[in-house]
Amino acid sequence: MKKTAAIFFGTLMMMALSGCGDDTNTKHEVKNYKYTTAEVYAKMCVKCHGEKGEGVKKEKGPALNDQEVYELKTGITDIKMGGIGGHSGGTEHEIMEHNMQKIIDKGMDYDTDAMAQYIYDNFNINK
């Protein structure tokens, strides 16, 4: 037992040194997307969310032009990850989650934060 205990403590020291809870903010690789956010919006989003994010009732596409950047970011994250909890809570945007997968399959993936910013900068009516 002593031997195990000794090894054990050694490991913990290693864990300590390896930084259990590394505090540097890891920046992830920047993904290169095939199309710009503007192109993706024009091709994939306009039909249901409208030319200016005003929403299209007939297509049941909600308006995006009254949402703040943080709401857009959270909403798109929810759609892309199938829920914002990370586990089994599911998404509030079930249909859009399905559509998003189709959009990705078509090679039209986009950066979440960039899309949120694009929609806000170009369409927001409360600015």
Added chain:
Amino acid sequence: MYRLKEGILDKSFLNDGIEQIDAILKEEGISRRDAMKMFGLGGAAMMMGSGAITEAKASSSAKGKILIVGGGLSGIAAASLLMRSLDEPDITIIEPNEKSASYQPGQTLVGGGVWENSDTEYMTEDFMPDGVTWIKEKAVEFDPDNNVVKTNSGQSVAYDFMIVAAGLKLDFAQIEGLGITDSITSRGDDSAVKNAIGKNGIGSIYFANGATNTWKLMQEFIEKAKSGQKVQGVFTHPNTPIKCGGAPKKIMYLTDARLREADARDNAELTFYPNGGKMFGVPEYHEAIVKQFETRDMKWNYNHNLIGVDPQAKIATFYKHWLEKGEYDDVLEEYSMVARGEKVEVPYDFLHITPPMKAAEEIANSPIGSDQGWVPVIKETMQHVKYPNVFALGDIAAVPMGKTGGSARKQYKVVVENLISVMEGKELTAEYGGYTVCPLITSLSTVMLAEFDWSGKPTPSFPLDPTQERWIWWLLKVYALKPMTQYGMLAGRA
């Protein structure tokens, strides 16, 4: 110490080392006493490791009255770090609960009969940093335009800067048939739910007494199975954001393990009923968990949200939902989808409820709240989207995947650093990257340490395959994380 990280140890050496120790432990086991001893020392080493960073920071002469709403893990950790970072700190915490500093992550272990409630219960006064003014009341009104918060006694508390760390409410009242009309917190007064949760086979580890009673109910369930009765265990996961997203599964794994220990597993059917359509948002972890479920003959039914319970008949009612093919969509070049759903009744002998969760109404409906209730912040800086002198962190903050102690451990340092920048009139430079961690308990001796962030990919802190269940993470969970949290993080040092 951190600066040496890359240079001091070759990663493959560390990898091999931990793999070997994991194997030795699996073979030899380790006594509780030895583990406590070793991990006590290890925990101290880890704290020293992390402390080195925060100690190195230069102190700030910035001044201002800082109000922290909420004295749980996040609020106290932020207060402790601020006390050490400011030359002349002026900090007030509003917190009505005398046990708010309790160790919530331990409640799963209480529910599984590994710990007792006393292992998780801590008095807030023992962790409140010296020099902080503690108002033992509840914040009930927020007036961020005039920088004032009102408490339940009518006292007005003015501030220059505010940190909202108020936690969340467990809202069993959203489930019909339980006779519950009010929400509760994980510690403190649970009278609103105690007539329904913790008896008649209905347990919930999300509050202290609920966890203790879950263990009693689990034992009754196991006894029935042992006596030869065929029994059903049902485990839920709601459609709201929840704290510790892994706990609904952890308690199921522990039930499975306890049944096996009693040699009664064959008589019990265990089924997970989550609202969502997968086990995990990170594909690698999702696949690992599906395999673990299959190996254990644990079943699951996706897309079921618990909406009602009949405690007498022992029937749980779920809203089952799915997508059906609709009209052809010429933009997607696919058929569009239409949402459908129906009610489904499921009989149970043992029901573990993960309740819907929400922000406290007095916050949700105030100017600092949002439509969803949670306090909206810029997710990287944790600064309020409308009020630059307000920050939020922990369970109340509207950030994706952020409701764990592991997230809070990253967030409080970001909040403190950015708050000091605001106080000094400087640009905000600290960023939260969405890191969170779920030590997923998979048996009575193993844990899968699922770490991830907003990239949606595993972000392991250790050079080990993060999808493996390991002995060493069980020891980390059971012996090291509590001292790290209670004596490291609450002191603003880890």
